[in-house]
Amino acid sequence: xxxxxxxxxxxxxxxxxxxxxxxxxxxxxxxxxxxxxxxxxxxxxxxxxxxxxxxxxxxxxxxxxxxxxxxxxxxxxxxxxxxxxxxxxxxxxxxxxxxxxxxxxxxxxxxxxxxxxxxxxxxxxxxxxxxxxxxxxxxxxxxxxxxxxxxxxxxxxxxxxxxxxxxxxxxxxxx
Amino acid sequence: xxxxxxxxxxxxxxxxxxxxxxxxxxxxxxxxxxxxxxxxxxxxxxxxxxxxxxxxxxxxxxxxxxxxxxxxxxxxxxxxxxxxxxxxxxxxxxxxxxxxxxxxxxxxxxxxxxxxxxxxxxxxxxxxxxxxxxxxxxxxxxxxxxxxxxxxxxxxxxxxxxxxxxxxxxxxxxxxxxxxxxxxxxxxxxxxxxxxxxxxxxxxxxxxxxxxxxxxxxxxxxxxxxxxxxxxxxxxxxxxxxxxxxxxxxxxxxxxxxxxxxxxxxxxxxxxxxxxxxxxxxxxxxxxxxxxxxxxxxxxxxxxxxxxxxxxxxxxxxxxxxxxxxxxxxxxxxxxxxxxxxxxxxxxxxxxxxxxxxxxxxxxxxxxxxxxxxxxxxxxxxxxxxxxxxxxxxxxxxxxxxxxxxxxxxxxxxxxxxxxx
Numbered sequence: 244x245x246x247x248x249x250x251x252x253x254x255x256x257x258x259x260x261x262x263x264x265x266x267x268x269x270x271x272x273x274x275x276x277x278x279x280x281x282x283x284x285x286x287x288x289x290x291x292x293x294x295x296x297x298x299x300x301x302x303x304x305x306x307x308x309x310x311x312x313x314x315x316x317x318x319x320x321x322x323x324x325x326x327x328x329x330x331x332x333x334x335x336x337x338x339x340x341x342x343x344x345x346x347x348x349x350x351x352x353x354x355x356x357x358x359x360x361x362x363x364x365x366x367x368x369x370x371x372x373x374x375x376x377x378x379x380x381x382x383x384x385x386x387x388x389x390x391x392x393x394x395x396x397x398x399x400x401x402x403x404x405x406x407x408x409x410x411x412x413x414x415x416x417x418x
Numbered sequence: 419x420x421x422x423x424x425x426x427x428x429x430x431x432x433x434x435x436x437x438x439x440x441x442x443x444x445x446x447x448x449x450x451x452x453x454x455x456x457x458x459x460x461x462x463x464x465x466x467x468x469x470x471x472x473x474x475x476x477x478x479x480x481x482x483x484x485x486x487x488x489x490x491x492x493x494x495x496x497x498x499x500x501x502x503x504x505x506x507x508x509x510x511x512x513x514x515x516x517x518x519x520x521x522x523x524x525x526x527x528x529x530x531x532x533x534x535x536x537x538x539x540x541x542x543x544x545x546x547x548x549x550x551x552x553x554x555x556x557x558x559x560x561x562x563x564x565x566x567x568x569x570x571x572x573x574x575x576x577x578x579x580x581x582x583x584x585x586x587x588x589x590x591x592x593x594x595x596x597x598x599x600x601x602x603x604x605x606x607x608x609x610x611x612x613x614x615x616x617x618x619x620x621x622x623x624x625x626x627x628x629x630x631x632x633x634x635x636x637x638x639x640x641x642x643x644x645x646x647x648x649x650x651x652x653x654x655x656x657x658x659x660x661x662x663x664x665x666x667x668x669x670x671x672x673x674x675x676x677x678x679x680x681x682x683x684x685x686x687x688x689x690x691x692x693x694x695x696x697x698x699x700x701x702x703x704x705x706x707x708x709x710x711x712x713x714x715x716x717x718x719x720x721x722x723x724x725x726x727x728x729x730x731x732x733x734x735x736x737x738x739x740x741x742x743x744x745x746x747x748x749x750x751x752x753x754x755x756x757x758x759x760x761x762x763x764x765x766x767x768x769x770x771x772x773x774x775x776x777x778x779x780x781x782x783x784x785x786x787x788x789x790x791x792x793x794x795x796x797x798x799x800x801x802x803x804x805x806x807x808x809x810x811x812x813x814x815x816x817x818x819x820x821x822x823x824x825x826x827x828x829x830x831x832x833x834x835x836x837x838x839x
Contacts, residue, residue: 319773350662
């Protein structure tokens with residue numbers, strides 16, 4: 244696993260990189276300060292040819308040993324010419340979960356950022372259309388957070404009280 | 419009684435009506451078509467929308483001015499469900515991501531978990547994984563081509579494809595015990611070995627599938643109606659496609675040679691001989707041709723793999739990961755304990771994180787997995803290939819005709835299960 248991209252990023256923006264490490268499978272990661280993320284992404288895309296926007300997701304570290312700040316947003320960007328992945332992380336706190344949006348740099352970031360907003364409640368400043376993507380607008384809360392109950396239900400239309408329907412383990416009929 | 423079919427009188431006859439006044443002097447035969455803006459809801463369960471997607475289309479005449487794509491009708495909490503069951507129990511959930519190629523989703527997830535553990539699976543298991551994946555790649559592409567043909571008005575190719583698909587499903591059912599929800603892989607290998615005589619039957623099925631594919635291709639590839647609606651519609655440039663994060667046959671149709679089976683070979687793909695077809699224009703017709711060509715390449719891979727498959731174990735011999743053989747469970751205390759601990763607590767995957775991707779039928783199927791060292795995943799993120807592809811559809815069809823929306827939607831082969839998790 245080459246660390247070419249992260250070496251270049253560290254050399255170019257030493258103030259942006261908070262931490263670097265290799266995970267147990269040899270993948271190279273860099274933790275980026277949120278405010279420097281757009282320029283790092285633009286540098287990766289335009290200078291280093293990391294153009295394929297793979298995905299974004301977040302991790303709620305509530306139950307992990309290291310849980311401050313609470314959210315970790317992970318970015319995966321690929322280079323087709325170098326055949327290499329770059330993995331970035333941005334850590335945000337629970338009190339002000341906001342990250343600059345990458346939509347001006349990568350068009351593909353649009354729906355993924357909406358996804359992270361939908362399920363984790365991390366806002367992306369400058370996103371053109373930050374709506375929920377998979378859940379409905381009336382939904383309360385962000386269900387992939389670890390403190391959102393597994394069996395919580397928010398039906399838009401009241402569920403009919405049919406006792407014979409088995410709604411999965413942990414529920415007793417209709418709840 | 420008033421005639422209910424007769425339009426009601428205009429409520430304010432003095433106010434000019436912009437719809438009709440401008441053309442009041444024209445005779446009925448030469449009248450202009452009214453072209454005031456119109457909103458049309460395609461979906462959520464439109465027959466041409468694979469899965470449940472709602473497109474809010476803003477039309478002016480037949481031109482799409484704006485299209486807003488709304489998904490989520492199939493969302494069933496894939497990630498949250500996985501985070502609350504053991505690693506092995508995630509498998510049935512991964513089946514349901516892509517119902518046209520469940521084996522690829524099974525194996526992709528397991529590949530990521532095995533990478534996190536640092537586990538090398540036996541060679542025979544790697545071959546069987548390749549065989550299962552390529553069978554399902556043909557299955558997925560057949561489904562897409564068949565649906566495309568049918569939605570553009572040809573039913574015969576659909577029937578031929580369904581016959582070929584049925585052969586694949588039969589072989590998969592013999593292999594895994596289920597037609598669609600396979601749950602066949604296990605961490606460290608596979609659930610069971612190939613059944614008796616399966617290789618010969620599969621080879622016979624492949625011959626028949628090849629024949630049927632020739633029929634389908636000859637019915638569609640040079641069909642005037644089909645070509646006219648596919649060629650030059652739904653065009654996306656290579657730069658845009660990469661920017662949106664397209665992968666798989668849709669990206670390769672734009673002329674980008676990117677296939678994880680070649681660029682980052684996994685399992686035994688580097689021992690097999692196959693080509694990666696690449697398109698040129700990035701339009702619907704190229705995406706269709708890509709799928710036809712990829713089925714031929716999968717056929718090549720399958721024949722080689724079925725000829726070269728070695729004998730040996732199909733799962734690692736490590737009772738911390740794979741269930742012990744049944745005689746050991748019934749006969750020894752170590753077997754009982756291992757079996758009990760694996761079933762009740764799950765595999766103890768060491769703490770850490772991994773991102774791993776395999777080339778599924780629609781493109782890069784990526785998994786980002788975080789383990790906290792317990793028997794359950796702490797976080798399972800699936801990077802479904804259809805999600806970025808679908809996000810680009812609005813921009814592709816804007817400014818084009820409404821009729822182009824249907825072939826575009828067909829050839830990107832969006833699968834509701836994986837896009838909406």
